[in-house]
Amino acid sequence: MQHTSTQDTLVGLFVASGIIGLFFLAMQVSNLSSFSEGDGYTVTARFENSGGLKIKSPVSAAGVKIGKVSAINFDPKTYQSVVQMRINSKYNTLPDDTTASVFTAGLLGEQYVNLEPGGSDAYLKNGGKIEITQSAIILEKAIGQFLFKSAAEDKK
């Protein structure tokens, strides 16, 4: 009987440590603790060009991650990119004249949506729309414009 009870204890320890391992992975390693899908509200923004933005790209304000992109669709009527963002419900005081722009983290880093709060007293609600947007800067386009411009200056 002594023997089986030590065995029980060891099996219990094993199972407990396995569960602790899983819990550690869920809480410490993944983003489960910092941002859960459940509490949050959705806002949409229309961009002329959303560039390399992807689903799950971060949405940040003043450099702090406050949400993520949940869907990107093409509107066939206005030919715009409709970006849906899910923002943590902790940050529910964004003014409704907030500006959304697609920025790139570093020179070649991933793209993210930056929210620049405006001065309005009304706040963005679930299903709200961000009216003022700034498209992604396409590097190829910018280089093309630069080259074209410098070529034109050379001719003068």
Added chain:
Amino acid sequence: MIKFLQYLGQSTRTSFTKLGRATYFLLQIISGILSVLARPRLLLKQMYSVGVLSFLIITVSGLFVGMVLSLQGYYTLSDFGAEESLGVMVAASLVRELGPVVSALLFAGRAGSALTAEIGLMKATEQLSGMEMMAVDPIKRIITPRFLAGLLSMPLLAALFSAVGIIGGQIIASGLLGVDEGAFWGQMQAGIDFRDDIINGVIKSVVFGFITSWIALFEGYDAIPTSEGVSRATTRTVVNSAFSILGLDFILTALMFGDH
């Protein structure tokens, strides 16, 4: 030429009958699950020999794998000045691939081979027939508890492997290589998704636990009841498990992570 065709036909036939027997064996195992759950002591005993005894090898290997990943990843990432991404690299490769796969390979070597040898020897010494004589179903009494123990232990072991590996990687990264600890964990949390990475890793390890236990038990049960037969069955267990784990891993990765 005729000889060759004959050989080909024969080997096809034997492999198909073996597959059929293995499937029938699996159905028998599954039909015995309820009667095992009614007697959890049998399961507990097997959890000890399958899970607890594999604990040490899994944690120690996990620690070293994590440390090597960290060290090796650092040399490549520091060329691009991206040492902060070390955390996400170590965690993603452990949680998605190395955790489930390496722990399943170790599990096949440590627990699978022992299961095959045990069952094969029981068969060779006619303990299984003896049980049948006493109207005890050897599948329900011997095989199913071991199968369930393997199925339950594998995800726990894989989670431990990944967790210990990440801690090992962190120790090397911030202790030896001087990577900022906050950046290490922060980048990791930003880059690893609970549903996409961790749950998929757990699903993988359940599949590997299933396939490894099945192969090990079937090879033991199907072994030629001589000492040579048992030794061959044990070899086949390790080889076939390794093949199936690596092959299935490719398929599962393509299914889970293929679309993004």
